[in-house]
Amino acid sequence: MMSGNRSDWQVIGDPLGEGGQSIVYLVRGPARLNARNRDIEQIFSFNPWGTSMAGTRARLTGEFADAVANYGRAESPTELGALKDFKLRNDEQQAISRLKQEVETLDDGHAGLPRLLDFNLKERWMVTEYFPNSTLENNVSKYKGDARRGLKAFLSLAKTVEALHAKGIVHRDIKPANVFVRQDNELILGDFGIVFLPDQPARLTRTNETVGPHDYMPPWGEAGGRLVDVTSKVDVYMLGKLLWCMISGRLRLQREWFDRSDYDLTQIFPDDPAMHMVNEIFKSCLVESAEQCRTSASDLVIIVLTYVQMLERGGQLLHVGIPRPCRVCGHGHYQNEGYASTQPPIPKEGPVGLRLWIGGSANATLPVFPYVCDTCGHLEFFTRGATRPGAKGSVDY
Numbered sequence: 001m002m003s004g005n006r007s008d009w010q011v012i013g014d015p016l017g018e019g020g021q022s023i024v025y026l027v028r029g030p031a032r033l034n035a036r037n038r039d040i041e042q043i044f045s046f047n048p049w050g051t052s053m054a055g056t057r058a059r060l061t062g063e064f065a066d067a068v069a070n071y072g073r074a075e076s077p078t079e080l081g082a083l084k085d086f087k088l089r090n091d092e093q094q095a096i097s098r099l100k101q102e103v104e105t106l107d108d109g110h111a112g113l114p115r116l117l118d119f120n121l122k123e124r125w126m127v128t129e130y131f132p133n134s135t136l137e138n139n140v141s142k143y144k145g146d147a148r149r150g151l152k153a154f155l156s157l158a159k160t161v162e163a164l165h166a167k168g169i170v171h172r173d174i175k176p177a178n179v180f181v182r183q184d185n186e187l188i189l190g191d192f193g194i195v196f197l198p199d200q201p202a203r204l205t206r207t208n209e210t211v212g213p214h215d216y217m218p219p220w221g222e223a224g225g226r227l228v229d230v231t232s233k234v235d236v237y238m239l240g241k242l243l244w245c246m247i248s249g250r251l252r253l254q255r256e257w258f259d260r261s262d263y264d265l266t267q268i269f270p271d272d273p274a275m276h277m278v279n280e281i282f283k284s285c286l287v288e289s290a291e292q293c294r295t296s297a298s299d300l301v302i303i304v305l306t307y308v309q310m311l312e313r314g315g316q317l318l319h320v321g322i323p324r325p326c327r328v329c330g331h332g333h334y335q336n337e338g339y340a341s342t343q344p345p346i347p348k349e350g351p352v353g354l355r356l357w358i359g360g361s362a363n364a365t366l367p368v369f370p371y372v373c374d375t376c377g378h379l380e381f382f383t384r385g386a387t388r389p390g391a392k393g394s395v396d397y
Contacts (some may be wrong), residue, residue, distance in 0.1 A: 004120040008033065009127055016082060017177075021098065021193050025083045026130060029117070032079035035070065042067035068196050077132050086124040090276060099124055102192040105196055106167065112160025113345055114180070114190050116187035128190070135190075136176035136246065144249030147265075147274035148311040154243050155189040155304050161239060165232040172230065174238035176245055196230045201347030215252055220290045232296040234285045239300060240285035247278055256286040273316045273323050277307040280317075324371065330342045332375025354381060 004316035009027040016024045046064040048057040075364060086095045099119070103126060106116040119126035125307075133139065164171060171189065178191040218237035244253045248267055257263050258279065266277040281303055284294050294300055310316070316324060324334040353365045368381040 002116075003030075003121075004118065006120065006123060006125060009081060009118065011083070020087075021095070021238075021368060022084045025085065026074060027081050027083045027127065028283045029049060029079050032075055039067040039071035042135050043071065077130055080130040080131045081127040081181075082114075083125060083127045087245055088124070095124055096121055098193045099126060101195055101197055102126065104197070105164075105192045105195055110160065110163055112156060112163070112186070112189060114188055122146070131180035131182065131188065133181040136179045136181060136187070137251065139181055140176065140245070140251055141249045142181065143246040145247070145269050145272070147247055147269075147278050148242070148308070149244045151278070151304055151308050151311070153185055153187050154239075154246060155301065155308055157189060157242075158239060158297050158301045158304055160187075160189050161235050162301050163300065164303045165296040170196040170230050170232055171235050171238075172196055174235055174242055176242060179242065218293070219255065219288055219292070222308070231290070231294040236289070236297060236300055237296050239297065241283055243278065243281065244286070247275070248368070253286075256288055258282040258286050271323060271325065273325065274307075274311055276317050276319065277310070277320045295345045318369070318371075326376060326378055327380065328374035328378040329373060329376035332373040334367060334371035334380055335374050336371050 008030040010033050012026045013030060014028050018024070032170055039396060040065060046060065046067075047062050048064075059273060079341060086099050091182060098148070100121055103116065103119050106113055106128065108117065114128035114131075117127040117129060136142070159170065163338070165302055171192065172194050173191055175190070178189065180188040180190055182188055192277055216238045218234055240258075244258055244263070244265070245251055248263070248268060253263055258265070259282075260299075269275050281300070284292070284303070287293050289353060314327070316322070318324065318336075326332045352368060352370060354368045355363055355365050357363045370385045371380050371382060372378070
């Protein structure tokens with residue numbers, strides 16, 4: 001239960017981090033702090049010779065040992081918190097207002113946001129749950145080169161932003177330093193200090209005040225460093241940059257240059273066909289103009305979910321130029337062309353009809369595309385199984 005009493009939270013060590021608006025400290029929670037105080041009392045009141053009974057001395061000695069062990073043990077993450085202390089800058093009211101809107105956003109208790117543990121608006125501080133695995137910025141290699149695992153983790157974050165957009169909320173500060181990694185591999189979106197709320201009476205940024213991460217801000221709608229047109233597309237663009245950072249293992253993508261040689265994931269990881277799926281996602285969010293960008297995170301969730309499901313089923317894009325590693329030998333690649341050793345030769349164009357017997361006299365014909373490994377000769381049939389998000393045709397896999 002929130003008390004708004006800062007003495008209930010004990011600072012541990014040096015600050016976890018510091019930004020332009022606040023300083024964050026690791027703190028012990030009230031339950032753990034009270035338990036340690038009781039242990040201290042037990043330790044200093046210990047006097048085994050105050051009784052002549054051996055059994056009582058043994059019990060007191062045991063309680064003393066337990067108190068010492070419990071006082072000195074390491075805390076579990078649930079006993080800790082992250083206290084954000086908002087700085088008193090030129091405009092005290094602005095700091096309080098930003099804290100208030102962050103509290104309002106977290107108070108809903110959404111699964112993809114940090115749990116709000118305590119706060120005091122007048123004293124300008126708040127406490128949220130502590131994430132021992134830290135942020136994506138400090139885990140930059142966690143998903144490097146692993147498109148399937150990276151997209152699954154990213155999907156949890158995109159769904160969180162989707163829920164915010166449904167309420168008209170725009171985060172505006174999505175970057176690796178503001179995304180926490182939970183122990184269950186779920187990504188948690190934090191830092192709502194500059195969040196845009198649909199019902200706020202006034203903008204909490206001043207003209208010519210630079211707001212948001214410069215390397216992650218979209219190139220449209222800026223005036224003197226200040227985003228003028230705040231829409232959900234801002235978050236979609238930032239999510240695209242964040243996904244690139246996750247899969248590339250690097251923290252900075254220049255502008256929208258995901259398809260240039262130095263930044264192109266299909267060239268950085270040339271043997272992984274899944275990187276072409278990731279680039280398909282970038283095409284509709286890492287764009288130069290707002291008109292080219294997907295409207296909200298809900299659009300992004302659809303395309304990411306489609307590709308995650310494809311990868312879970314072992315699917316792959318079969319567009320021209322995309323490598324198709326053999327599932328059997330792992331050395332060759334599937335090719336859609338005729339081979340003399342096959343009878344009859346496999347046609348370069350498809351599809352061909354694959355007849356399926358369902359039971360009894362019932363049967364069905366499925367259009368498939370036959371591909372043969374150029375090393376071991378393994379034959380694999382691919383079918384059109386999903387509609388590519390944002391495209392009129394289908395995706396082969």
